[in-house]
Amino acid sequence: MKKGKILIIDDEQELVTTLAERLNIRGYEAHGLSNFAGAFKFLNDVLDVVILDIGLQDTDGLEVLKRIKEINPSIQVIMLSGYGDDERINKSLQLGAFDYLIKPVEIEDLISKIETAKQKKEKSK
Amino acid sequence: MLNLIRQFLTKLTEDRYFYLKFRLILLNTFFAIIPLVIVVTITYFWIYNIVHDEFRNNLRWQMAETRHSLEFFISERISALKFIAHSYPEDYFSDEKKFYRLFLDFKKEFEGIVDMGIVNSKGIQILYVGPYQLKGKDYSQAEWFKEMTLRTEYVTDVFLGYRKIPHFSIIIKQDLTSKDDYRLLRVSINMDILQRFVSKLELGSQDDIFLINKDKILQTNSKLFGSALEPFKSFALKIETDNKDIKIYEIDLNKKQAYLAYGPIKETNWILLTIIGSKPYKKIPSFFTKEVTLISLFSIALIFFVITSSINSLVNRIHRADQEREIAIANAEHADKLASIGRLAAGVAHEINNPLAIINEKAGLMKDLLEYGDICQNKDRFIQLISAIQENVTRCKTITHRLLSFSKKIDRAREDFYINEAIQEVIGFIEKEIQTKGIKIVYDFQKNLPKIRTDKGQLQQVLLNIINNAVDAVDIGGLIEIKTESIDNDRIKISIKDNGPGIPKDRMKHIFEPFYTTKSKGTGLGLYISYGIIKKLGGDLKVLSEIGKGSIFSIQIPVNPEAEEIK
Amino acid sequence: MMDKPFAFIGKIIADFTHEINNHLALIKESAGLISDVCRGKKTIDKKEMPYIIESVEAIENQINKSVNFITYFNRFAHRMDSFKSTFKLNAVVEEMYELLKRYLNRKKVSFNYELPSNLPDVDSSPFILQFVIFYAIDSFLKKSQPGARIFMTADRENDLIKLIIKYEGEFNENISQDIWPLFSVQEIVSNTNIKISATEKTMNIEINL
Numbered sequence: 007m008k009k010g011k012i013l014i015i016d017d018e019q020e021l022v023t024t025l026a027e028r029l030n031i032r033g034y035e036a037h038g039l040s041n042f043a044g045a046f047k048f049l050n051d052v053l054d055v056v057i058l059d060i061g062l063q064d065t066d067g068l069e070v071l072k073r074i075k076e077i078n079p080s081i082q083v084i085m086l087s088g089y090g091d092d093e094r095i096n097k098s099l100q101l102g103a104f105d106y107l108i109k110p111v112e113i114e115d116l117i118s119k120i121e122t123a124k125q126k127k128e129k130s131k
Numbered sequence: 132m133l134n135l136i137r138q139f140l141t142k143l144t145e146d147r148y149f150y151l152k153f154r155l156i157l158l159n160t161f162f163a164i165i166p167l168v169i170v171v172t173i174t175y176f177w178i179y180n181i182v183h184d185e186f187r188n189n190l191r192w193q194m195a196e197t198r199h200s201l202e203f204f205i206s207e208r209i210s211a212l213k214f215i216a217h218s219y220p221e222d223y224f225s226d227e228k229k230f231y232r233l234f235l236d237f238k239k240e241f242e243g244i245v246d247m248g249i250v251n252s253k254g255i256q257i258l259y260v261g262p263y264q265l266k267g268k269d270y271s272q273a274e275w276f277k278e279m280t281l282r283t284e285y286v287t288d289v290f291l292g293y294r295k296i297p298h299f300s301i302i303i304k305q306d307l308t309s310k311d312d313y314r315l316l317r318v319s320i321n322m323d324i325l326q327r328f329v330s331k332l333e334l335g336s337q338d339d340i341f342l343i344n345k346d347k348i349l350q351t352n353s354k355l356f357g358s359a360l361e362p363f364k365s366f367a368l369k370i371e372t373d374n375k376d377i378k379i380y381e382i383d384l385n386k387k388q389a390y391l392a393y394g395p396i397k398e399t400n401w402i403l404l405t406i407i408g409s410k411p412y413k414k415i416p417s418f419f420t421k422e423v424t425l426i427s428l429f430s431i432a433l434i435f436f437v438i439t440s441s442i443n444s445l446v447n448r449i450h451r452a453d454q455e456r457e458i459a460i461a462n463a464e465h466a467d468k469l470a471s472i473g474r475l476a477a478g479v480a481h482e483i484n485n486p487l488a489i490i491n492e493k494a495g496l497m498k499d500l501l502e503y504g505d506i507c508q509n510k511d512r513f514i515q516l517i518s519a520i521q522e523n524v525t526r527c528k529t530i531t532h533r534l535l536s537f538s539k540k541i542d543r544a545r546e547d548f549y550i551n552e553a554i555q556e557v558i559g560f561i562e563k564e565i566q567t568k569g570i571k572i573v574y575d576f577q578k579n580l581p582k583i584r585t586d587k588g589q590l591q592q593v594l595l596n597i598i599n600n601a602v603d604a605v606d607i608g609g610l611i612e613i614k615t616e617s618i619d620n621d622r623i624k625i626s627i628k629d630n631g632p633g634i635p636k637d638r639m640k641h642i643f644e645p646f647y648t649t650k651s652k653g654t655g656l657g658l659y660i661s662y663g664i665i666k667k668l669g670g671d672l673k674v675l676s677e678i679g680k681g682s683i684f685s686i687q688i689p690v691n692p693e694a695e696e697i698k
Numbered sequence: 699m700m701d702k703p704f705a706f707i708g709k710i711i712a713d714f715t716h717e718i719n720n721h722l723a724l725i726k727e728s729a730g731l732i733s734d735v736c737r738g739k740k741t742i743d744k745k746e747m748p749y750i751i752e753s754v755e756a757i758e759n760q761i762n763k764s765v766n767f768i769t770y771f772n773r774f775a776h777r778m779d780s781f782k783s784t785f786k787l788n789a790v791v792e793e794m795y796e797l798l799k800r801y802l803n804r805k806k807v808s809f810n811y812e813l814p815s816n817l818p819d820v821d822s823s824p825f826i827l828q829f830v831i832f833y834a835i836d837s838f839l840k841k842s843q844p845g846a847r848i849f850m851t852a853d854r855e856n857d858l859i860k861l862i863i864k865y866e867g868e869f870n871e872n873i874s875q876d877i878w879p880l881f882s883v884q885e886i887v888s889n890t891n892i893k894i895s896a897t898e899k900t901m902n903i904e905i906n907l
Contacts, residue, residue: 018485020519024492031499088484090772091477108769109484110491110761458889466781469703469825473778476711480771483718487761487768490725494757497732501751513736513750520729520757524722531715531722538711 008035010124013048015039015070016059016086025057028113034120042070049077055104055123057116060087060094068097075102080130082123086111147640152446159438164431171427178419186412187379187390193332194377194392194405197340201328202397205301208241208318209284209398212303216316224249224305224314227258234260243324245298250276250315261319263294275302279315286399288344289322289351289359297322297359299350322359326351335409337389344400345370355406363404370402384408464660479534486523486530493520547582550615550623550688557594558613561602569607575614580623583690585668590688593661593672597627597684600658604631604682618687622670626685634676642674702878702886703829707778710797710832714771717800721764728753728760770796777824785824787817787852787859787905794831802835806844807867809835813852817859820905823890827905830887830894834863834901837877841869861903 012034016022022038029036039045042065056074060067071083082104087094090108098106104123107116142149215223215233223229234247246261254271270276275287283304289297303316329340329351342350347363347370349356356363370393371378377394389408396403493516500512558565558572565572601611612628634642643662665672670688731753735746774793777785791811802809820827831850838848846867853860880896887894891906 018489020523021485021489021492024489024496024516024519028492028496028499031496031503086488088488089478089481090484090769091481091776108765109488110765111488113492113495462781462889465703469707469778470780472704472707473775473825476707477772477775480714480768480775483768484765487764490757491761494754494761497754498751498758501747501754510736514733517729517733517736521726521733524726524729527722528719531718534711535715538708538715 009033010035010054010120011052012036012055012057012120013039013045013053014057015042015045015067016057017041018059029117032113032117041065042073045070045074049074049081053078053081054127055120056081056083057086058083058103060085060089060098068094068101071098071101071103080127082127084116084119084123086116148446148450151449152442155442155446156435156439159442160431160435163434163438167427167430167434171423174423175420182412186407190379190390190392190405190407191377194394194403197329197332198377198394198396198403200331201325201401201403204243204324204328205286205396205398208244208301208320209286209303211237211241212301212316212318213284216303216305224258224316227260230258231260237318243320245319245321247316247318250302250317252313252315256317257314265293268293275300276315279304284398288346288348288400289325289342291360292319299325322351329403332405335407335411337408337410338406339408340403340405342396342401343404345402350401382406460660475537476534479530479537483527483530486526489523490520490527493517493523547584548587550580550583550625551576553587553591554594554613554615554625557591557598560595561599564602568602568605568609570602570605571608571610573610573612575612577616580615580617581690583623583688585688589664590668593664593686594625594627596658596661597686601627601629601631601682601684605629606631617690621690622687623690624685624687626683628681628683630681633678633681634674635678639674639676643672702833702882703825706829706832706836709801709836710771710774713800714767714797717767718764721760721767724760725757728756767796774828777828781825782821782823784819784821787820787827787861788813788815790824790828791831791850791852791861794828794835798832798835801839802848805839805842807839807842807846807848809848809850811850813850814854817852817854818907820859820907822892822905826887826890827892827903830883830892830903831861831863833878833883834894834896834903837896837901838863838865838899840877843868843870857907859905859907861905863901863903865899 009032012026012029014022014025014029014036016025016038017040019038019040022040026036026038037048039048058067058070058074067085067087071085074081074083079102083102085095085098085103085106086109087106088109095106104126105119107119143153144150215237219233223233230247230249234244237247238244246259246263246265248256248261248265249258250256250270254269254273254276256265256268256270259266259268273292274290275285278285279302285302287300287302289299291297298319298321300317300319304313305316306313325342329342332340334340339354339356341353341356341363343363344350349359349361349363352358353363375395375397377392379390379392382389382391384406387408388410389406391404391406393402393404395401497513497516554574554576598611598613605611610630612626614624614626614628616624616626618624642658662672665686665688668688670686673685673687674682675685676682732750735749770793773789774797777790777793791813795809795811798809835848838846842865846865849864849866851862851864853862880894883894893904893906895902895904
């Protein structure tokens with residue numbers, strides 16, 4: 007039994023694959039995507055956490071966040087961005103993001119966030 | 132002195148606040164002083180009149196006094212002679228000795244009598260007592276003798292007679308009872324007596340008093356018009372002899388104001404005449420003028436001081452408020468610029484986070500592999516990961532490089548560009564508006580202009596502002612001409628000409644001031660900021676405008692401002 | 699008038715990029731080392747493992763440092779967002795300390811600050827305050843001799859917060875760079891609630907609350 011199903015959406019392909027691999031090593035089922043277009047097939051699935059970048063090539067990350075919350079509000083979204091200004095952080099949290107992390111992030115910190123997000127998801131069920 | 136005036140004038144034309152102060156002070160002082168001037172003027176004339184009336188009354192009174200004593204002198208003697216003639220026995224007028232006693236008695240009582248004589252109806256002096264040998268003299272041809280055929284008494288004018296000394300006579304007619312005959316009792320009085328009478332009047336050195344007769348012959352000596360018996364020839368004054376009143380006139384004596392007063396003397400042909408040129412009445416007004424002038428000057432100084440200081444502080448306050456506003460504007464601009472620099476710097480810095488995150492994850496994965504996997508199998512993956520790290524380090528470097536060049540540009544945002552292209556770019560921004568208004572833009576660009584090195588963004592901001600103004604100014608289908616030319620090797624001139632309504636003269640001098648706008652919309656910051664920018668870039672912004680024809684904005688800009696600065 | 703603050707920003711950004719470049723160089727070196735170890739061999743020798751681990755940790759360490767530094771820089775950059783705001787003095791000073799570290803190291807001057815923890819929030823222009831602090835430190839550093847020390851303390855006096863920046867050490871007689879005159883800085887701060895005055899080796903910054 008995997009620890010949780012995680013989707014990583016970031017336009018940095020290398021980051022996505024590396025991060026996914028590291029999460030996989032730690033016992034998660036992590037999928038990486040470099041654009042939002044391929045995300046739909048995962049969204050209706052039993053997805054626990056989405057790790058989402060704000061600046062995507064095809065869409066604005068905030069827009070993606072909104073769509074994810076529309077399709078499946080129980081999915082917890084952790085924003086991961088290079089931008090750390092208050093405006094984006096506040097906007098994300100307003101739109102229902104679980105948390106906002108600034109790149110780069112320690113894998114341990116990310117995992118602890120994923121775990122609390124999972125707990126929140128369980129509660130909200 | 133001339134230099135000072137020139138300085139003042141330049142300050143007046145260039146320093147708007149100074150001009151405002153000057154105008155306000157002048158206007159306020161002027162209107163504050165007007166009532167003062169009116170009051171002073173009225174008071175002056177009022178006092179002038181009082182003093183003159185006083186003087187006239189005083190003159191009249193003194194004249195009356197003098198005339199009265201003269202008249203009394205004459206009438207006393209006439210009465211006495213009449214008394215003598217009617218009451219003394221006949222032998223007193225025929226006996227020489229008795230006549231002599233009569234003369235002595237008379238002389239004792241009445242001063243000034245020189246001699247006394249009796250002239251018969253044929254004009255012969257039959258009796259005479261006095262210092263001269265005048266017995267037997269024939270007076271039948273004398274004026275007074277002729278007069279006496281009609282009169283009972285007569286006072287003659289002053290004349291020389293046989294004795295050649297100015298004198299006058301009082302003559303009384305004595306009717307003889309025996310026949311239808313008469314004789315004349317005559318006394319002579321020297322002119323000195325008259326002189327003494329008139330001299331009683333208190334007079335200054337420029338005053339004069341004398342007697343004349345009806346034929347304007349001087350009867351006493353005059354200071355100004357000659358000695359007795361000379362004709363009085365000065366004024367074209369018509370002297371009324373019928374009226375008994377004392378008349379006072381203002382006259383022009385040798386181009387100076389003077390008073391003339393006259394009054395006829397009863398029972399004689401004489402007229403007492405006074406000319407007062409010493410202006411005693413002036414003393415009081417001059418005293419008054421001195422005091423009032425002093426008070427007025429003090430008041431004016433006070434008014435001026437109060438107005439000047441209050442206007443000074445008022446205008447200074449306005450000036451300060453303007454300055455504060457300008458500072459606020461400048462601060463707003465700087466705050467704006469700072470914020471944009473901050474955003475840019477932060478933005479660039481954030482970008483580094485992405486490749487750093489990749490490096491971080493790659494290194495993390497390597498650690499994971501070392502921890503969880505078999506190292507021997509992962510050798511190739513390691514090499515892959517390491518090269519990915521190295522790639523991302525390069526990525527980071529390009530970002531830091533960008534940031535570094537940005538830091539250098541912050542205070543010197545200069546670049547080399549062609550002005551003609553920069554103008555075309557500006558037109559590009561507002562092409563749509565130009566098209567909708569159907570405005571025709573004519574370019575008169577000088578080719579081969581050198582590249583200029585300056586802050587392109589700021590220059591374009593100014594150009595956009597001015598062209599926008601031109602677009603707003605012209606009617607639909609209007610014309611805007613944009614011309615570029617090099618003035619010399621160092622400067623380029625850009626002119627933007629429109630055929631709009633033009634700017635009225637009174638507005639011209641304010642158009643480069645903050646918040647001045649002719650448009651209903653907009654803040655008015657445009658031209659003020661534009662002017663500031665062009666000045667900062669080492670150039671100059673000027674405007675020419677003619678009502679009904681349009682305006683020309685011309686910008687002169689150095690090709691290389693740095694080189695200019697060195698100069 | 700604002701050219702000095704802009705020069706200050708320029709300097710901060712330049713120092714920042716140099717610092718980041720240093721970090722990157724270190725990362726590159728560490729990566730190069732791993733690459734050298736791996737290349738040319740079929741497998742990685744167990745003996746070489748400590749080198750690899752050390753290098754990987756060095757990379758991670760460096761990344762952490764960079765991130766830290768970038769955070770300070772970002773905070774500094776965002777200080778310019780608004781001309782006036784409410785902020786913590788300690789945070790501003792900390793940023794300046796972090797951002798000027800490199801400059802101080804280069805001049806071999808130590809910088810220490812001790813601020814009371816109970817200072818109230820300040821309502822002022824954070825950017826101008828940073829500029830003034832920078833000016834104070836910069837004017838010392840421009841004529842400093844290696845080994846000198848700069849101390850910064852703060853005090854609250856009624857409605858004033860007083861920052862005192864003291865220089866300890868000798869001044870260099872030959873100054874290669876020009877030091878901005880105090881009055882020009884005073885002019886810049888004239889329309890804020892910040893005041894600056896100076897004696898030979900101390901700068902006093904007053905912030906009106």
